[in-house]
Amino acid sequence: MNWLLVMAGAMAGAPLRYLADRALQTRHDGVFPWGTFTVNVVGCLILGTLAGAATHGAASDSLQLLVGTGFCGALTTYSTFSYETVRLAEKGARFLAAANVVAGVVAGLGAAFLGAAVADAVWG
Amino acid sequence: MPKAPRKPRAASHDSPELVEPAEAVDSSEVIDSSEPIAPSEPIDPDIDLSVPAQRRELVDGQAPVLAAVAVGGALGAAARYGASLLWPTAAGAFPLTTLLVNVTGCAVIGVFMVLITDVWAAHRLVRPFFGTGVLGGFTTFSTYAVDVQHLIGSAEAGTGLAHLAATVIAALAAVWCSASLTRRLISRRQK
Numbered sequence: 367m368n369w370l371l372v373m374a375g376a377m378a379g380a381p382l383r384y385l386a387d388r389a390l391q392t393r394h395d396g397v398f399p400w401g402t403f404t405v406n407v408v409g410c411l412i413l414g415t416l417a418g419a420a421t422h423g424a425a426s427d428s429l430q431l432l433v434g435t436g437f438c439g440a441l442t443t444y445s446t447f448s449y450e451t452v453r454l455a456e457k458g459a460r461f462l463a464a465a466n467v468v469a470g471v472v473a474g475l476g477a478a479f480l481g482a483a484v485a486d487a488v489w490g
Numbered sequence: 491m492p493k494a495p496r497k498p499r500a501a502s503h504d505s506p507e508l509v510e511p512a513e514a515v516d517s518s519e520v521i522d523s524s525e526p527i528a529p530s531e532p533i534d535p536d537i538d539l540s541v542p543a544q545r546r547e548l549v550d551g552q553a554p555v556l557a558a559v560a561v562g563g564a565l566g567a568a569a570r571y572g573a574s575l576l577w578p579t580a581a582g583a584f585p586l587t588t589l590l591v592n593v594t595g596c597a598v599i600g601v602f603m604v605l606i607t608d609v610w611a612a613h614r615l616v617r618p619f620f621g622t623g624v625l626g627g628f629t630t631f632s633t634y635a636v637d638v639q640h641l642i643g644s645a646e647a648g649t650g651l652a653h654l655a656a657t658v659i660a661a662l663a664a665v666w667c668s669a670s671l672t673r674r675l676i677s678r679r680q681k
């Protein structure tokens with residue numbers, strides 16, 4: 367059952383990453399990977415909130431597997447994030463590569479903290 | 491953005507008259523033997539709309555692509571969940587399993603993207619299934635960030651910041667090394 371929850375969440379999260387990435391690319395002309403940046407930050411916000419809710423007993427184990435491990439895990443990606451960064455650097459866009467790493471990590475971590483704070487405010 | 495005129499991408503989707511004369515530029519004499527072949531992979535491995543074949547991906551049929559991403563994502567996430575059960579991380583400890591999962595996924599995507607772009611005229615669903623789905627589902631940014639946030643929040647800031655930095659460095663090194671090595675091996679074989 368646990369495996370099914372993880373896989374069901376991922377079956378929603380991974381295609382949503384693909385669609386969001388695609389939708390954002392049609393709106394931005396530059397090479398900065400806004401799609402991956404956005405899904406990663408949104409996933410961090412959701413998981414931060416969920417993990418915070420769990421520490422206050424407001425999120426069941428099943429919900430954590432479905433939404434946390436499955437959905438957020440598949441919505442966000444480290445492989446694409448790293449690959450894009452290396453490709454930007456290889457193509458000579460070193461500033462964008464560095465900006466992608468710094469912005470991705472700072473915004474992702476900030477979103478996790480924000481989610482935790484929201485969970486504390488709601489369930490704390 | 492100048493594109494290296496290498497072998498035509500996803501030849502099955504291109505009509506014959508659009509195919510670039512690959513032989514003219516693809517022979518090893520033109521390429522400096524000390525350099526690996528010019529990288530022509532896209533920047534975004536999930537979906538890169540600057541690649542014509544990928545722009546048409548959904549026109550050719552949205553359902554198969556999304557299904558491939560979904561099934562791949564489910565398999566990748568299940569593998570990550572399995573790893574977390576096999577090697578659980580204690581509260582307050584360094585999240586080594588998440589780090590290894592992410593770094594492994596990064597090493598694999600480096601090899602995969604070079605192979606699928608420069609060597610292998612793969613079926614159009616292979617990249618969505620494996621690159622976007624399996625590897626994207628296997629690796630995770632959210633668990634990484636929330637693990638770091640938890641460690642910092644629970645007075646384990648040193649461990650949290652170590653995880654933060656170690657993952658970034660190891661993941662980038664893994665992609666760069668695996669992609670460069672793969673390109674080097676391919677260019678040697680083509681000589």
